[in-house]
Amino acid sequence: MAVTLKDIAKKVGVHPSTVSRVLSGKYDNFNVSEKTRKLIFETVKKFNYSPNEMARNLRLQKTQTIGLIIPDILNPFYAGMARSLGIECEKKDYSFIICNTDEIQEKEINFIQMLKRRRIEGLVITPVQDSKDHFEELIEENFPFVLASRYFDDFETNAVVTDDYNDVFKAVEYLIKLGHSRIGFIRGRKASSAIQDREKGYKGALAKYNMQIDQDLIVGNGCTIEGGYKATKEILNLPEKPTALLVSANVIVVGALEAIFEAGLSVPDDVSVVGFTNMKSTPYLSYPLTSISQPIGQLGKRAFDLLFQHIQSPDEHKYKKIILPSKFSIGKSTQKALGS
Amino acid sequence: MAVTLKDIAKKVGVHPSTVSRVLSGKYDNFNVSEKTRKLIFETVKKFNYSPNEMARNLRLQKTQTIGLIIPDILNPFYAGMARSLGIECEKKDYSFIICNTDEIQEKEINFIQMLKRRRIEGLVITPVQDSKDHFEELIEENFPFVLASRYFDDFETNAVVTDDYNDVFKAVEYLIKLGHSRIGFIRGRKASSAIQDREKGYKGALAKYNMQIDQDLIVGNGCTIEGGYKATKEILNLPEKPTALLVSANVIVVGALEAIFEAGLSVPDDVSVVGFTNMKSTPYLSYPLTSISQPIGQLGKRAFDLLFQHIQSPDEHKYKKIILPSKFSIGKSTQKALGS
DNA sequence: TGTTGTCAATAAATCGATTTAGGAAAAGGT
């Protein structure tokens, strides 16, 4: 169907290898006469020849393709990562294949298998973290991959994460300084290392100020709107309501606010809220949210950089864990606690 | 490096073709002894053999891959499309490669070239619509593609779009019936057929009620937050302010609201707003937005269906244009015009 | 005994490029 290198060779009257060498450009002005080169280029143009990458890939053992496995592209956090990864890919002439796990471990494992069959050269992944054996396998094979936004304690890998412990620590400290003493923690997916670190940061801040950790104030599991809604509803039904909430992930914020408004409470008068944001596409309020905004673009970029490095020099690469700080921005969803 | 079919064949002591035939499963229980089959399967498992798709692709002239070219994955509208396309792809064992054009025509053209080199089997695309020659080329070649959310008047293609004219018509009619007589239209990208149809719907509704079309009330170009912000600011500076706004795309809503709040106006008391939404990840207000919500999931699904059909039967396929209705949902961002 | 048929497996071409080694012809040197 499509015109091949062989076809071009025949038209020009030379051997396919000659055409290949001319087009590769590696032997520039060398070993091929100017006349032949011209003729080849003309013919290529005339027949609109475009090389078959499948064939090149096979021969060169390269696909110029990486995989991106994330929980859900609908989550603007991951969309942002995908975006910036895409930009980096483009620069290096790579493409990427996106797979959504929906936080289902089995899907993740299958996707990895599938992508390996497709001979992707590397993988950026936000792991489900319900199991991890498959990563040890990847490490054994020295298969290039980078964990994004989550990491494993147990073994060394490439990883790019945010400074979750400190990010939340500071935010909670801020709430404490506003005089809040009952601060709720709306939790995301328990299994996620990021969420775990945020919970630790929350506890760490409370501990610093000698405040009791009340397990009733730590609720929720899962990074969904519904999860945030239910958890917040639960926490607002406590006999002793919290006066402030730390919402530990971006999507959850939407559910949390829903629950707050539904309970007839207002922000920040009845309850102060600190959330996670990323860029402007996240929940928009008639007032800006006090929030921890993560450097998503950087996350994608740095992940690609690490991955690319591993791909380029598979033998002499070193695993790196990059920790990126977030920005804490004070909006209008927080205020001093009543009576303080 | 990786273990190949040949390696397996050697281990088992048979010819590669035998291994291939066993693994393909096409010659089930036939022409290969039970003993050999078992041995092959065992060896495959033992050495963790996974077929090289590059090689298969080349031989079979299939990549099981399609392309998705969209303006921006960060826009939840396109993220939603990508999501549902992904789900459909998975069912049919396809993968997809996402490319963001940022509404830059040149990028679109380059991406198409690149994807064709990679021998993707088909393309779902939301075209930039600054030019269109390259699509006529695709049609000539009978290359499978589906336009999503935008279409071309000039020639027949596969396309899945929303019912933009009627969707906006009804929304504007609703505003008129609330007594609004100065209704602003915050426009998205002029070049987009979807936006054009929405503008027509706006004008059509006004015409139906014998209302003058005031060009000052039609502002903006470009589907960005900034665009929406500037356009809205402009319209709010008119000597005779509009009492209602029809915001013609989802991202723009954020900018429009920003401008409204900045001007010290409130919604819906000072100005009623109808926007475009899709699912819950769009701008969240302390009140729900009156909005036209588009069936994004359907859009992705139907686009894949059309594309798959074309891929499966390239010769007997027929171009189809599918028009999907949106849902108009009345929230709290609209109310009766003052004095009516 | 010779023919036919079945079963199990192989040989070799193929997909479309790249690349190493080499070869023929022209140019250059003495």
Add this chain to the structure above:
DNA sequence: ACCTTTTCCTAAATCGATTTATTGACAACA
């Protein structure tokens, strides 16, 4: 006139699968 060098190009292997045609062995049948 002969050897060397350079220039220009070709041959053929290769990447890792799939598939069509074919072969060899053995049993069945007349």
